[in-house]
Amino acid sequence: MTIEDVQKHQDHREIPIDHVGITDIRWPIVVLDRDRGEQRTVATFQMSVDLPKEFKGTHMSRFVTILSDYSHEITAERMPAIIREIQQRLEAEKAHMEVRFPYFMEKHAPSTGAVSLMDYDCAFLIVADGDEIDFVLEVTVPVTSLCPCSKAVSDYGAHNQRGYITLKVRPRKLDDMSFTHVWLEELVELAESAGSAPIYPLLKRQDERFVTMQAYDNPVFVEDMVRNAAVALRADERVVWYEVAAVNDESIHNHKAFAVTTWDRP
Numbered sequence: 001m002t003i004e005d006v007q008k009h010q011d012h013r014e015i016p017i018d019h020v021g022i023t024d025i026r027w028p029i030v031v032l033d034r035d036r037g038e039q040r041t042v043a044t045f046q047m048s049v050d051l052p053k054e055f056k057g058t059h060m061s062r063f064v065t066i067l068s069d070y071s072h073e074i075t076a077e078r079m080p081a082i083i084r085e086i087q088q089r090l091e092a093e094k095a096h097m098e099v100r101f102p103y104f105m106e107k108h109a110p111s112t113g114a115v116s117l118m119d120y121d122c123a124f125l126i127v128a129d130g131d132e133i134d135f136v137l138e139v140t141v142p143v144t145s146l147c148p149c150s151k152a153v154s155d156y157g158a159h160n161q162r163g164y165i166t167l168k169v170r171p172r173k174l175d176d177m178s179f180t181h182v183w184l185e186e187l188v189e190l191a192e193s194a195g196s197a198p199i200y201p202l203l204k205r206q207d208e209r210f211v212t213m214q215a216y217d218n219p220v221f222v223e224d225m226v227r228n229a230a231v232a233l234r235a236d237e238r239v240v241w242y243e244v245a246a247v248n249d250e251s252i253h254n255h256k257a258f259a260v261t262t263w264d265r266p
Helices: 061-069 076-089 148-153 184-194 205-217 222-236
Strands: 018-033 037-051 094-108 117-129 132-146 160-171 171-176 239-249 258-263
Touching: 018 061, 018 076, 037 061, 037 076, 061 076, 061 205, 076 094, 076 117, 076 132, 094 184, 117 184, 132 148, 132 184, 132 205, 132 222, 160 184, 160 222, 171 258, 222 239, 222 258
Parallel strands: none
Antiparallel strands: 018 037, 037 094, 094 117, 117 132, 132 160, 160 239, 239 258
């Protein structure tokens, strides 16, 4: 019995589609862990290809088939091979893949050393365009930020808030299918150092005192946070491009404050 392939029918509306695929599919992945070798987590995938104007549709099931084929080796190092497979099996010139996942790090409270786990939102962003593959690493890190202006104008105290610093980093390419390794932990630590103080999941009284005073001694605007992170990233020869974004959930204003900076290595 022959089953008709409707997706291969011709479309006469003359409209190409930039992205068509699947989103919000969860799948286990393995991420390199600086301290423990590897960490198993669950990622949410978005996978898509471009669709020429003459084709009616793409074969959605092939995306899931590819995930299944790589099921036991979905790692950052395998991402170039996976997206190349998407290109080939879906006969596409351009393919995109976003892999978003929580990554856990062991945190030690600054005074007592109390140990707990902190999760960070991370992502691998991969694009294959013809023979070229692009890879970007993304990490969002919560921090404490204390307002320099508030500290300067107040007789005592200063308002502070939770801020979020998002780093997008393009590592240097080694060859057509591999990139210089940048640890997620390094990016987390870099972002934390750009704020007034880190965020911790577990703090005792002594730790709260330490963190409160640390923030008071290191006031930063959102502009300071993105610049602090940018200086560190520019000094890292493994990084050829970055985008640094910071946003503060303002504690005394009915708005958020944000700043963004991008850079390409000459």
